[in-house]
Amino acid sequence: TCTFRVFTEDGRVVRILPYEGNLATPEGPCIKGLSYLEREYSSERIINPLRRQPDGSFVHIGTDEALNIIADRLVETKVKHGPHSVLFYRGSGYSGLSNDISGSFWRLFGGATTTYGNLCWPAGLEAVRLTLGDVKHNLPWDLANASMIILWGKNSAETNVQEMIHIEKARQNGAKLVVIDPRRTLTADKADMLIRPRPGTDAALALAMARVIIDRGLTDKEFISRHVSGFGQFAASLQITPDKAQEITGIPAQTIIDLAVAAAGAGRLTIVAGYGFQRYTNGGQTIRSVLSIPVITGMVGKPGCGFNFANLQSYIFDEVKEPLSYYPDQETDKPFRRAISMATFGPDFYALGEPAIQFAWIERGNPVIQLPGSNEVKKALESVPFKVVVEQFMTDTAAMADIILPAKGIFEQADVVGSYWNPYAQYKPKIVDPPGEVLPESEIYWRLAQRMSLNTGEAGIPAPGQYDDWLRERISLTPGFEREELMQKPVIPEQNEHPAYGNMKFNTPSGKIELWSDRAVKLWGTNPLPTFEPLNDFGEGHLPLRLMTPNIASRIHSQFGNLEVIRSVVEEPAWEISVADARSRDLKSGDRIRVFNSRGEVTGRVSVTQRVKSGSLVFPNGIWLDEGGGVNRLIAPSETDMGHGAAFHNTRVDIEKLAP
Ligand SMILES: Nc1nc2c(c(=O)[nH]1)N[C@H]1C(S)=C(S)[C@@H](COP(=O)(O)OP(=O)(O)OC[C@H]3O[C@@H](n4cnc5c(=O)[nH]c(N)nc54)[C@H](O)[C@@H]3O)O[C@H]1N2
Ligand SMILES: Nc1nc2c(c(=O)[nH]1)N[C@H]1C(S)=C(S)[C@@H](COP(=O)(O)OP(=O)(O)OC[C@H]3O[C@@H](n4cnc5c(=O)[nH]c(N)nc54)[C@H](O)[C@@H]3O)O[C@H]1N2
């Protein structure tokens, strides 16, 4: 969702340059954005339909043949086993308004089994929604107005490089930057102060800070009395002293006190919270605990202040909101779907009962390596008699397909995209024709529907020549901007509120900021107040190392790592271990290890580093199986405390040195 200029010559993309008009991303794309040039024309890109042979290899087949086989199989499956015997799985690999059409097709088909929840951020989304009523924050460049920024479990230097531009501005204006992360990340290298809690203990740190702030009378009393509900109960519940928090988090009590006092006195404090630390069984409660700090100090609804978790204000087109649809019982979906949780896909798949899954359709995702419990996921998918994967490259998931349909690239279809961080809604024109026999999903679905005599007109699935009209109409129906303006440049919708919550209206049951939340109890069975909940490690608490699987600069999850330009500048990923843990195991950088627990094992090379805390082992997610990746084989299928997220980081492992 960065904006950039793309130049073509003779119908080919030849150059990508910055676009200064997007104030959030003015300096241009990172290496991933630039690599779209290679990605578009990569010789490894799948550009024709492929069919699996009995010996496991793939052969090219024509589009008509592929679609005929799929349509026949879909009809047959529905007649014999009912629509719920078809699984529709979509990942987060592409977000655009056009995704709407997938949903329309599967409704038209008569329903399907699909997924609810989300691998990414829902515990935090839910925590913010319960507390503030909506999920939004100030404009990204408003960070420059902060006098103190805490990057709490966010590694912006790798996962949101554009944010660093605005953080740098704040620092030039004199702001202090604090990073709270168990790892010494590239982001931490830029900070005034790095605080390294034990993984999964941030709620104890935050609640001890809240106690210090309250004990010392550093709260904003007027703000609290006017806008906050549950403050009295919250204050009375705070049992964790700085000393106690030191025991839990490993951070010296005096540091906790100093940080609390500095945060309360900052004047303009922005806490930017990442996603890594809500991927625990206590993730939602942890986000609520951290959010209590700006709430009790009155740092909400003002410039330079706030809690930046996600800003969904540019998600004005419904289906761009797709990741949010995590309630299994959503009214619109009731008649249509049977659903299983993404986070517990393997066990849920086997618990489905009748009808069992006979046909799987997978698009925009790589579940074989990105879902927790991936050994079970793979086995579950292996048991499905027929699988279609819509993909650009031969991923670990595509390799399991019976038929692969080639997927569109980002330059090949017009669309509208929103962002979960920058405030712009953006129109993206089509600028090149797809290569080979690539069809956008909208057209794949339309052609399939024709073959199955389904009424696409009624369902709102546009015929290939009518896609642009469909998109224009959808844009026109959405209030907040002029259609022609959106088609020219990124637009901040009129309804964007800045500063976020500036009108002090909170969309909660009480109309106030809720430290006490009855909804948290009702929806998720948690404590009504923010609390520290020790981690549940699924019977593996005795294993010595906590496994952390963060994101890295050169990839988006499992994407981009196959491109030459990326490979030319990035070292092979290694298993990072602390000096102390390496020494006690007689390991040095480059040694081969086996990493294991009761779920599975992975082998690779270690890198001994000061960047990792003792007691943890770090390897990025998104690495393909043949590159030595697949960390999710070690991770239990399990949900976060709220939002149906995945508790990836509740994982403990042991390691063993292997012969070189
Ligand atoms: N280059 C790049 N950018 C990306 C992505 C990518 O894959 N690559 N992915 C995109 C997506 S989909 C997402 S969700 C975001 C994720 O963006 P981030 O939230 O920044 O990334 P993560 O690596 O998930 O987690 C951030 C940090 O949380 C830390 N962490 C883990 N456990 C704890 C803990 O208990 N306490 C604290 N305080 N910190 C902890 C990790 O060490 C890590 O450095 O990035 C987006 N941007
Ligand atoms: N262990 C561990 N696992 C994690 C995480 C973690 O922190 N630790 N993070 C989780 C998070 S935050 C996320 S968001 C998920 C991401 O996991 P996924 O949702 O599976 O996303 P990606 O790995 O980015 O894969 C997306 C795929 O979509 C394809 N694609 C791109 N554009 C299109 C298109 O237009 N059409 C189609 N059909 N396909 C397209 C790409 O080629 C790519 O193969 O991973 C999760 N998994």
Ligand SMILES: [Mo]
């Ligand atoms: Mo994500």
